[in-house]
Amino acid sequence: AQSVTQLGSHVSVSEGALVLLRCNYSSSVPPYLFWYVQYPNQGLQLLLKYTTGATLVKGINGFEAEFKKSETSFHLTKPSAHMSDAAEYFCAVSDEYGGSQGNLIFGKGTKLSVKP
Amino acid sequence: NAGVMQNPRHLVRRRGQEARLRCSPMKGHSHVYWYRQLPEEGLKFMVYLQKENIIDESGMPKERFSAEFPKEGPSILRIQQVVRGDSAAYFCASSPNSGVLYEQYFGPGTRLTVT
Numbered sequence: 001a002q003s004v005t006q007l008g009s010h011v012s013v014s015e016g017a018l019v020l021l022r023c024n025y026s027s028s029v030p031p032y033l034f035w036y037v038q039y040p041n042q043g044l045q046l047l048l049k050y051t052t053g054a055t056l057v058k059g060i061n062g063f064e065a066e067f068k069k070s071e072t073s074f075h076l077t078k079p080s081a082h083m084s085d086a087a088e089y090f091c092a093v094s095d096e097y098g099g100s101q102g103n104l105i106f107g108k109g110t111k112l113s114v115k116p
Numbered sequence: 117n118a119g120v121m122q123n124p125r126h127l128v129r130r131r132g133q134e135a136r137l138r139c140s141p142m143k144g145h146s147h148v149y150w151y152r153q154l155p156e157e158g159l160k161f162m163v164y165l166q167k168e169n170i171i172d173e174s175g176m177p178k179e180r181f182s183a184e185f186p187k188e189g190p191s192i193l194r195i196q197q198v199v200r201g202d203s204a205a206y207f208c209a210s211s212p213n214s215g216v217l218y219e220q221y222f223g224p225g226t227r228l229t230v231t
Contacts, residue, residue: 004158006158009156032217036222041224041225042225043119043120043207043209043223043225044159044207044209045222046220049219051217090158090159092158092159103161103172104151104159104161104220105161106151106159107158108157109158
């Protein structure tokens with residue numbers, strides 16, 4: 001069965017600094033991988049997703065993630081943090097090959113704080 | 117185009133009462149997913165429905181929980197005889213079709229508190 005581990009429940013960076021949020025997955029089949037962002041009292045919003053093809057995926061708001069099969073990782077990065085990036089970020093994997101139903105398995109989330 | 121709507125946003129129930137959570141998908145979406153988020157946890161899949169059909173309820177507790185998505189009206193997640201452990205945020209998501217290639221759009225959630 002698939003699973004997702006997010007290292008670090010809280011990450012704090014200074015404005016303008018690199019953002020790195022870590023995600024490792026476990027899957028017996030080629031996974032589909034996702035990053036979602038959740039602002040306070042709001043639903044989740046899709047940042048980016050990897051299905052097939054290019055392993056470096058670019059998303060909204062300047063975020064990108066790289067699928068590394070050998071490391072079973074899908075870390076999220078952004079070169080320069082902005083105050084508006086403060087939110088909770090969730091990594092997710094589809095729960096079956098091809099994701100024919102679309103059920104997602106989520107990590108526990110990482111809360112990102114951005115200091116001025 | 118309105119997004120996914122959930123109501124109520126906050127719901128307080130005493131132990132033993134019933135909780136009804138509603139989800140109106142985006143216009144044109146006929147697929148609905150329900151997830152539960154316990155404190156300090158990620159979202160956990162509960163149930164996947166299409167109009168008038170439950171496709172996958174493998175994540176839903178066998179007792180006290182039920183879900184429906186009628187031909188007309190919102191999807192309903194019903195929890196009977198609530199217990200303190202049911203306190204959580206419940207999110208629904210909708211998509212235009214099944215499969216992860218179709219983005220799931222999430223509602224703002226219903227935060228259930230059981231006292």
